[in-house]
Structures are given as structure tokens and as C-alpha cells.
Amino acid sequence: MSARALRWAIPLAVVPVLALLAYGFRTDPRDIPSPLLGKPASPFALTAFDGKPVSLDALRGKVVVVNFWASWCVPACYDEAPSLERAWQAYRERGVVLIGVNIQDKEEPARRFLAQFRHTFPNAPDPSGRVSVDYGVYGVPETFFIDRQGRVRFKQVGAVTDELLKLQVEKLLAEPA
Amino acid sequence: MTPELGYAVTVAALVLAVYGAGAGALSAAKGRPDLRASSERAAIGVWLLLTACMLLLVYAFLTFDFSVRYVANNTNRGTPFYYRITALWGALEGSIILWGWMLSLYTLIVVGRYRRTQPQLYPWALAVMLGISSFFLLVMTIPAPPFERLSPIPADGRGLNPLLEDSGMITHPVALYLGFTGFTVPFAFAMAALIIGRTGDEWITITRRWTIIAWYFLSLGLLIGGWWSYHVLGWGGYWAWDPVENAAFMPWLTATAFLHSVMIQERRRMLKLWNLTLIILTFSLTLFGTFLTRSGIIGSVHAFTQGSIGIFFLVFLALVMLGAFSLLAWRIERLRGRSELDSIFSRESAFLLNNLFLIAAAFTVFFGTVFPLLSEAVKGQKVSVGAPFFNLVNIPIFLALIFLMGVGPLIAWRRASAENLRRNFLLPVAIGVVGAALCRVLGVGNLLVLLCMGLVVFVAATIALDFWRAARARRRTGDGWLEATWGLALRQNRRYGGFVVHLGILVIALGVAGSQAWSTQTEATINRGASVELAGYTIRFDDLQPVEESNHFKVVGTFTVSDRRGPYTVLTPAKKFYPQEQTPIAAVDYRLGFMEDLYLVLGDFARDGSHATVKVQINRMISWLWIGGLILTLGAALAIVPEPRRTAARPRPDHVVVA
Amino acid sequence: MTRALTLTLLLIAALAAVAPLGAAPVSEETVHEIGGQLRCVVCQSLSVADSPSETANQMRGIIRERLAAGDSPEQVKAYFVEKYGLWILLSPPRQGFNLLVWVVPFVALGAGLVLVLLLVRRWSRRAAQSNPGPAPDAAMRARIQREMAEREP
Numbered sequence: 008m009s010a011r012a013l014r015w016a017i018p019l020a021v022v023p024v025l026a027l028l029a030y031g032f033r034t035d036p037r038d039i040p041s042p043l044l045g046k047p048a049s050p051f052a053l054t055a056f057d058g059k060p061v062s063l064d065a066l067r068g069k070v071v072v073v074n075f076w077a078s079w080c081v082p083a084c085y086d087e088a089p090s091l092e093r094a095w096q097a098y099r100e101r102g103v104v105l106i107g108v109n110i111q112d113k114e115e116p117a118r119r120f121l122a123q124f125r126h127t128f129p130n131a132p133d134p135s136g137r138v139s140v141d142y143g144v145y146g147v148p149e150t151f152f153i154d155r156q157g158r159v160r161f162k163q164v165g166a167v168t169d170e171l172l173k174l175q176v177e178k179l180l181a182e183p184a
Numbered sequence: 185m186t187p188e189l190g191y192a193v194t195v196a197a198l199v200l201a202v203y204g205a206g207a208g209a210l211s212a213a214k215g216r217p218d219l220r221a222s223s224e225r226a227a228i229g230v231w232l233l234l235t236a237c238m239l240l241l242v243y244a245f246l247t248f249d250f251s252v253r254y255v256a257n258n259t260n261r262g263t264p265f266y267y268r269i270t271a272l273w274g275a276l277e278g279s280i281i282l283w284g285w286m287l288s289l290y291t292l293i294v295v296g297r298y299r300r301t302q303p304q305l306y307p308w309a310l311a312v313m314l315g316i317s318s319f320f321l322l323v324m325t326i327p328a329p330p331f332e333r334l335s336p337i338p339a340d341g342r343g344l345n346p347l348l349e350d351s352g353m354i355t356h357p358v359a360l361y362l363g364f365t366g367f368t369v370p371f372a373f374a375m376a377a378l379i380i381g382r383t384g385d386e387w388i389t390i391t392r393r394w395t396i397i398a399w400y401f402l403s404l405g406l407l408i409g410g411w412w413s414y415h416v417l418g419w420g421g422y423w424a425w426d427p428v429e430n431a432a433f434m435p436w437l438t439a440t441a442f443l444h445s446v447m448i449q450e451r452r453r454m455l456k457l458w459n460l461t462l463i464i465l466t467f468s469l470t471l472f473g474t475f476l477t478r479s480g481i482i483g484s485v486h487a488f489t490q491g492s493i494g495i496f497f498l499v500f501l502a503l504v505m506l507g508a509f510s511l512l513a514w515r516i517e518r519l520r521g522r523s524e525l526d527s528i529f530s531r532e533s534a535f536l537l538n539n540l541f542l543i544a545a546a547f548t549v550f551f552g553t554v555f556p557l558l559s560e561a562v563k564g565q566k567v568s569v570g571a572p573f574f575n576l577v578n579i580p581i582f583l584a585l586i587f588l589m590g591v592g593p594l595i596a597w598r599r600a601s602a603e604n605l606r607r608n609f610l611l612p613v614a615i616g617v618v619g620a621a622l623c624r625v626l627g628v629g630n631l632l633v634l635l636c637m638g639l640v641v642f643v644a645a646t647i648a649l650d651f652w653r654a655a656r657a658r659r660r661t662g663d664g665w666l667e668a669t670w671g672l673a674l675r676q677n678r679r680y681g682g683f684v685v686h687l688g689i690l691v692i693a694l695g696v697a698g699s700q701a702w703s704t705q706t707e708a709t710i711n712r713g714a715s716v717e718l719a720g721y722t723i724r725f726d727d728l729q730p731v732e733e734s735n736h737f738k739v740v741g742t743f744t745v746s747d748r749r750g751p752y753t754v755l756t757p758a759k760k761f762y763p764q765e766q767t768p769i770a771a772v773d774y775r776l777g778f779m780e781d782l783y784l785v786l787g788d789f790a791r792d793g794s795h796a797t798v799k800v801q802i803n804r805m806i807s808w809l810w811i812g813g814l815i816l817t818l819g820a821a822l823a824i825v826p827e828p829r830r831t832a833a834r835p836r837p838d839h840v841v842v843a
Numbered sequence: 844m845t846r847a848l849t850l851t852l853l854l855i856a857a858l859a860a861v862a863p864l865g866a867a868p869v870s871e872e873t874v875h876e877i878g879g880q881l882r883c884v885v886c887q888s889l890s891v892a893d894s895p896s897e898t899a900n901q902m903r904g905i906i907r908e909r910l911a912a913g914d915s916p917e918q919v920k921a922y923f924v925e926k927y928g929l930w931i932l933l934s935p936p937r938q939g940f941n942l943l944v945w946v947v948p949f950v951a952l953g954a955g956l957v958l959v960l961l962l963v964r965r966w967s968r969r970a971a972q973s974n975p976g977p978a979p980d981a982a983m984r985a986r987i988q989r990e991m992a993e994r995e996p
Contacts, residue, residue, distance in 0.1 A: 018509035031481030136901030145884035418895035524970035570933035
């Protein structure tokens with residue numbers, strides 16, 4: 008154990024640990040990949056703020072975009088809201104449905120949010136949180152893109168942009184039913 | 185004006201620190217007293233400039249100077265006065281100033297104490313400390329400048345993180361950092377010893393008190409952190425094995441190991457290499473903890489902002505570890521002692537086992553904390569490692585350590601004979617078994633809790649037995665019991681200070697075991713006027729009131745709690761709504777007791793106050809944690825009292841075998 | 844005296860062992876137990892059982908619902924893993940690569956124990972070789988003991 012060279016094993020032993028820590032810079036602990044990608048989207052049946060029923064099953068064959076939001080989600084939900092409305096206006100005639108799910112919120116602030124952005128696509132509250140857990144939601148905003156066969160194809164954590172919406176929707180529209 | 189001035193002061197301090205480190209090193213290498221004096225003046229200068237930085241920042245806080253970004257981010261016009269001062273260390277940049285300032289203060293104390301008494305070690309130690317100060321000043325200058333200007337100047341600031349508006353926040357970082365930075369001094373002297381090749385016991389003897397004081401503040405910081413978690417975060421627990429809690433716990437574990445193993449070096453001149461390794465590990469772990477909080481590589485409740493600061497810390501950590509261990513490797517020849525042990529049944533063995541278990545615990549905590557990173561690197565899969573893992577692996581280790589706490593102080597050095605073992609341990613073991621049996625009869629079913637209780641009683645009995653025997657012997661000289669015990673404690677203050685610290689740990693262990701085993705809780709939604717029951721208490725929901733505070737709005741629920749004898753107390757848990765926060769913050773209300781705490785958290789409520797959801801917890805023996813902390817304080821204070829001058833100081837004979 | 848004491852101890856221990864145990868767990872406890880193994884997704888390191896957040900509240904409600912619908916605790920946990928990934932478990936399952944985290948600490952402790960024992964053996968052999976030393980005889984030993992007992996223990 009007194010070999011002259013062996014002593015340098017002590018400082019060298021530190022290197023792998025430092026390397027692992029350095030690797031840590033390339034990862035984001037808050038970015039959890041969704042296990043739902045490629046799997047069938049969970050069905051849900053909610054009642055929108057305007058009283059109409061909102062159900063996923065009824066939309067088989069269309070491209071569905073589900074957006075989870077909350078009125079206290081500042082600034083991201085507020086940033087993306089106009090993009091969502093614009094996308095809805097652009098694609099609603101082409102077989103795309105946009106649904107907003109409001110989680111962990113109170114009715115009044117939620118309605119005020121909808122009024123502020125003049126959303127015309129269906130928005131429903133999820134009072135028990137069942138739908139948000141069904142989709143593995145861990146923060147707001149999160150947006151899911153569901154193809155015509157009802158499978159989840161893409162999940163966006165954080166605000167969506169016009170470009171992203173266009174990209175994903177066009178891709179899914181191009182696929183056969 | 186203020187941002188620019190503050191930045192200039194920071195840069196000046198950095199330049200001075202770098203110069204001082206260089207001058208100190210040069211003066212030590214070439215033996216030039218003029219350079220040494222210059223380096224000392226630099227150290228004084230650094231402290232003065234850092235104090236100026238702090239005062240400038242506090243001034244900015246007090247005058248609502250929102251041109252300073254840090255002030256704008258951490259206070260607003262509604263923030264109460266005292267929090268505006270303590271917001272100084274409420275976020276990343278300020279915490280670095282606090283660390284740097286404490287380091288400069290310690291450097292100053294080192295200058296004062298050792299410039300005449302340690303002419304050989306001191307210059308190098310000073311150089312090392314100024315070098316470390318330079319790093320923190322560098323961080324203050326480049327990645328995390330506290331004096332960054334905000335333009336345009338906002339009308340109002342963002343405000344302090346509401347979870348930090350608490351007395352725990354005022355004291356926890358201060359205590360914790362006093363602990364962390366305190367370990368820089370033994371580390372600096374260890375490096376000095378390695379550099380000049382005086383690898384004997386000197387550096388340990390010099391820094392003994394520093395180690396105890398730093399260890400104590402670290403313990404205090406951890407306990408206050410637990411207290412803060414308990415009464416602010418609203419979950420009724422005090423330790424969640426959160427990565428940053430772990431990061432502060434690891435150096436505590438290695439520091440405890442170090443505290444004990446230096447006693448073997450003092451007595452038997454063994455384990456020199458090991459002790460140096462331990463202090464390097466301890467200091468590195470303090471840096472690692474700081475790195476973990478600020479780099480964002482592992483998510484945590486403490487995580488400050490990301491940015492390039494993580495890279496700075498990692499590079500510095502790499503330099504320190506590689507440098508220190510290389511120094512160690514270079515001097516390894518001088519550290520090889522002829523270690524000798526007489527018997528496996530000896531205090532030396534007990535201390536070795538103590539070190540083994542503490543290091544095993546530190547390794548476990550480390551491995552569990554970085555495993556998510558490892559899993560992602562190797563398998564690309566994200567996993568969580570949390571409480572179930574840490575508890576499973578650490579509990580047996582801690583139980584073993586409790587057992588050793590009883591055995592270690594009483595077992596003989598060198599070789600414990602059967603007679604010695606019988607005399608010291610038979611009675612305490614018996615009392616321990618009786619204690620465990622008593623708990624069983626009282627209804628405790630959990631085997632681990634029983635084992636813990638039995639061990640705690642065993643250790644308490646060993647301590648009591650030692651005190652009693654020693655005091656009884658002193659009484660033969662005519663003292664009363666109180667005088668005898670007091671005199672004994674003062675005369676052998678290190679030993680008895682250690683005993684009192686062990687007693688404090690025991691009380692904490694009891695608190696942990698009791699709170700895990702016997703706490704109970706329930707959650708219910710109740711209408712106004714209705715009640716919910718738990719463990720003999722009836723909690724009635726009376727009222728819900730909105731209240732406007734200076735920087736937030738809160739809804740306060742009023743709950744009357746009664747027990748069998750009638751109304752007991754009124755608790756007012758609330759939900760606080762801060763404009764800058766996305767979700768409301770729960771404000772817990774509680775009634776503390778010796779054996780039970782009554783703890784109420786307000787959940788959802790109806791706007792009109794017709795019903796509310798409340799979580800009720802009866803947390804048992806949590807107060808024992810804080811009481812244990814007090815006892816710990818007394819023990820640590822006793823241990824560092826300067827030894828009274830003895831007229832005829834005779835070295836204790838340690839080579840007479842007493843059966 | 845020693846024998847009597849040992850026998851008494853054994854008796855007490857035996858009596859204690861047959862004392863009755865606690866009652867069986869109730870459904871709310873099961874919710875708490877399952878919740879204790881799931882990670883609260885919006886907190887850091889807190890379990891769903893402990894966390895005061897709204898998300899955890901809702902997740903506890905879902906656990907309650909599923910248990911009421913007849914799912915076993917394992918099935919409830921599997922449901923969450925299906926939706927969130929392995930990450931939602933507060934400690935990784937003991938399979939595959941994750942087995943490492945459960946095993947390595949114990950292996951390290953065991954290796955450490957072996958190392959310490961080997962060192963102790965080597966060092967005590969060294970001591971035996973180098974230091975016989977004159978041991979005091981029985982009479983001297985008794986005298987030393989007596990005098991020390993009279994002063995300080």
C-alpha cells in the first residue's frame with residue numbers, strides 16, 4: 008500500500024464525482040418527460056363554463072389540443088392566451104378542437120381570465136383535479152396535442168407560441184384519420 | 185449611485201483579498217515579515233470593505249432604493265422594517281455577502297490570535313483563508329453581483345418570499361453560515377500543516393475550539409431549519425430529506441466524525457491521515473452544499489436562481505478537492521504512523537466504529553442525493569430518491585451510533601477488561617432493557633421505536649452512572665452533591681461537556697422517535713359551528729375573517745379547541761395571499777406543549793365562511809427536539825470553556841493497565 | 844447477584860414480548876400510507892401525504908376515490924406511475940438500475956465494517972509484538988484499584 012504511485016489515487020478518486028456534478032448542468036431537474044407520449048389520451052367528460060358538456064370521446068377523428076391553465080398562473084398563461092385564441096380561429100374549420108381545462112382555481116377569477124382574453128373555444132373547470140392527474144400535469148400551463156386516433160403525441164410544458172401551435176397542429180392534420 | 189458605489193467596494197475588496205492571499209503565501213514561502221504584515225493589513229481591509237458592502241445594502245433596503253436590483257427583487261414598500269434588514273441574506277446574492285463577511289471576520293480573528301503564537305503555520309493559514317475569501321468575492325463580482333443596477337427604477341419592489349417572513353429566516357442562515365464558514369479555519373490550518381510539513385498534532389490542538397464552535401453552529405442551524413420547516417411550511421414536519429437539507433447534514437456528519445477521531449490522535453498519535461482526510465471532506469462538503477443550492481442541478485425547496493454561478497462553484501470545489509488531496513498525497517510519507525491497538529474492546533475501537541457509521545451515513549445521504557443525476561446520466565431515466573430511502577438506510581446507522589454514545593465514553597482506553605465492562609455497563613444495559621419493556625407495556629408496538637427507547641435509556645444510564653460515581657468520589661473531599669457535580673464538570677469540562685452534548689442528542693433522538701411513532705392527524709371539511717375530533721381534542725370552526733396587512737391579504741379562521749376538561753385554546757390558522765405569489769401560503773397556528781403540539785392548517789374555504797377544510801395534527805414530543813438543542817448549547821459551551829489553571833499539572837498516566 | 848439480575852432481565856423481556864399489539868389500520872391511514880410513497884409534484888421532496896398544497900390535496904382525493912372503487916394500494920401507485928413516470932415514486936422501485944441505490948449503502952457499510960475489523964486486527968497484532976511490558980501482579984493490581992476507588996474513578 009505504500010507504492011509511490013498509489014497515493015495519487017486519492018485526489019484522482021474525486022474526479023468521477025466532479026464529472027457527475029458537471030453532467031448535472033446539462034439536465035433540468037424540473038423537466039420531467041411525459042410517459043404518456045404515444046399512448047391513448049385519457050377520456051374526460053367535463054362541463055364547460057358556459058354549461059355545455061366537453062368530452063374527449065366525441066372528438067375522435069379530430070386533432071385535439073388540450074391546454075391546462077389557471078388564473079393565478081402569471082405570467083405564462085397570460086402570455087400564451089392570445090396565441091391559443093388565434094390558433095382556434097385559424098384551425099377550427101379544419102378539424103381541430105381546442106379545449107382549455109382550468110385547474111385549482113376559483114370560478115370568478117377564471118371567468119375574468121376568459122373574459123379578458125375573449126376565449127371562444129370550450130373551457131371547463133376540473134374541480135377534483137382528476138383530469139389533471141390523468142394527464143400527469145405537474146404545473147401550469149401545459150398543453151397536450153392529441154392526434155386523430157386519440158393518442159397523445161406531444162406535450163408542451165410552459166407557454167405555447169404561435170409557431171409551436173402551428174407546427175404541431177399542421178403535423179397532426181397531415182396524418183390520416 | 186448606490187449600485188455603482190457598492191460594486192466599486194466589492195471590486196476593491198476582491199483585489200485586496202487576492203493581493204493578501206498572494207502576499208501571505210509569498211511571505212510564508214520566503215520568510216518575509218514585511219509581506220506578512222502587508223497581507224494582514226489586506227485582511228483587515230477586506231473585512232472593512234465587506235462590512236461597508238453590507239451596510240450599504242442595508243441602507244438601500246431601508247431607504248427603498250429600488251435602483252438596486254437585489255432590493256427590488258426582495259422587498260417592497262409593504263415589507264416590515266426588520267425583514268427589510270434581514271432580507272439582506274434572503275436570496276442568492278445576499279447570502280454570498282453574508283458568507284464572505286463571516287469568512288473575513290474569522291480571518292480577522294485568526295490574525296489577532298495566531299500572528300504571534302503560531303509563526304510557522306499562521307502565514308499559510310492566512311493565505312489559504314484569504315484565497316477562499318477571494319473566491320467568494322469573485323462570485324460577488326461576476327456571476328452574482330448584489331449591486332446590479334435596475335433600470336428603469338420600478339415604483340415598487342417584488343417583495344420578500346413570504347415563506348421567509350419569519351423569525352426562523354432571521355436566524356437560520358446566520359447560524360448555518362457561522363457553522364459552514366467556521367470549518368474554513370481548521371481546514372486552512374490543516375493545509376498550512378501539510379504545506380510546511382508539520383503534520384503532527386499542532387494544527388488539531390490549535391483548531392480544537394474552532395471545530396467545536398463551528399460544529400455547534402451547524403447543529404444549531406440545522407435545528408432552527410427544522411423549527412422553521414415545522415412552523416412555517418405547513419406540513420407539520422421538520423425534516424424532509426430535501427437535497428439542500430442533506431447538503432447541510434453531510435458536513436455535520438463528517439464534522440462529528442472528525443470531532444471524535446481527533447481524540448484518538450491526541451491520545452494515541454494515530455489516524456493522522458484520516459483526520460486530515462476528514463477535515464478536507466468536511467470543508468469540501470460545505471462548498472458542495474453551497475454549490476447544490478445555487479447550481480440548480482438538483483431541484484429543491486431552497487434552490488436559488490440558476491445561471492453561471494453553479495459553474496464557478498463547481499470549478500472552485502474541484503480546485504479545492506484536487507488541491508487539498510494532492511497536498512495530502514504529496515505528504516503521505518509523514519503521515520504514516522505506526523498505529524497500534526491493544527484490543528478490539530477499547531475506546532479506540534468504539535471511536536473507529538463511530539467514525540465508520542458516521543461516514544456511512546454521510547455516504548448514504550450523498551449517494552441518495554446524487555442518484556437521480558446518476559440515473560439520468562446512465563439510463564436517461566428520471567427517478568426520485570426521498571424520505572423512504574433515507575429513513576430505511578439511516579435509521580439502523582443512527583441506532584448503532586446511539587449505542588456507541590453509551591459505550592464510547594465509559595469503555596477503557598487500550599484494553600477493556602471483563603471487569604471494566606461489567607462495572608460500567610451491566611447496570612445501564614439492565615436499565616435499558618427495562619425501559620424498552622416499559623414502553624412495550626405502555627403500548628408501543630413498533631420494534632424500531634422500542635429499540636430506540638431502550639438504547640436511549642441505556643445511554644442515559646451510562647451518563648448518569650458516570651456522573652454519580654465521579655461526583656460521589658469528589659464528595660469524599662467534603663463537597664455537597666451540587667458542588668461536586670459542578671466542580672467535576674468544570675475540572676474535566678471537555679469530558680462532561682461532551683456528556684451534556686450527548687444528552688442533548690439523546691433528547692433529540694427521543695423527540696424524533698416519539699414524533700414519528702405517536703403523532704396523529706386528520707383532515708376534514710366542517711361547517712361553521714361544527715367540530716372535528718382527534719385524540720381527545722374537539723376542534724370547532726367558529727369564524728372566517730379577511731384581514732389586510734402591509735404587504736399581503738389574509739383570511740383568518742378561528743377555531744376553538746377543547747379537551748375533556750373544557751375549552752383549551754383558540755387557534756387562528758390563516759391563508760395568506762401575496763400579490764407576487766401565484767398560490768396562497770398557509771399560515772399555521774399551533775399550541776406547543778411538552779408532550780404534544782396541537783397544529784392546525786387552514787385548507788380550502790367557502791367565500792362566505794360557511795365551511796372550511798382544516799388539517800389537524802397532534803404532533804407528539806416535537807418540543808423535545810428544541811429542548812435537546814438547548815441542552816446541546818449548554819454542553820458545547822461547557823466543552824469550550826478554557827481549562828482552569830492547575831497548580832501541579834501532571835500528565836495523565838496512560839500506560840498503567842487498570843483491570 | 845449477576846445471575847439473578849440476568850434472569851430477571853430475561854423474564855421482563857419475555858413478559859414484554861407477549862404484551863398485546865395495536866389495532867389494524869383504517870382506510871384514511873391507507874390513504875396516508877400510499878400518499879407517503881408518492882412525491883408531491885409541485886413541492887420539492889415532500890410526499891403527497893405531507894404536503895399542504897392544493898395539488899397534493901387533489902391527489903389524496905384521487906387516492907381515496909380509487910381505493911373506494913376497489914383498487915389495491917399497488918394498483919393506485921401503478922396508476923400514478925403510468926401518468927407521471929417512475930419519478931412520482933418518492934423512492935425508486937427495487938429493480939434494475941435502481942436497485943443500486945438500495946444496495947450500495949449497505950454494501951459500503953459492510954465493506955467499511957470489514958475494513959475496520961481488519962485494521963483493528965492488524966494494529967492489535969502489531970501492539971502485541973512491540974509492547975509486552977511488565978504487567979502489575981495481583982497484589983499490586985488490587986492495591987491500585989483500592990487507591991483509585993478512593994480518589995477518582
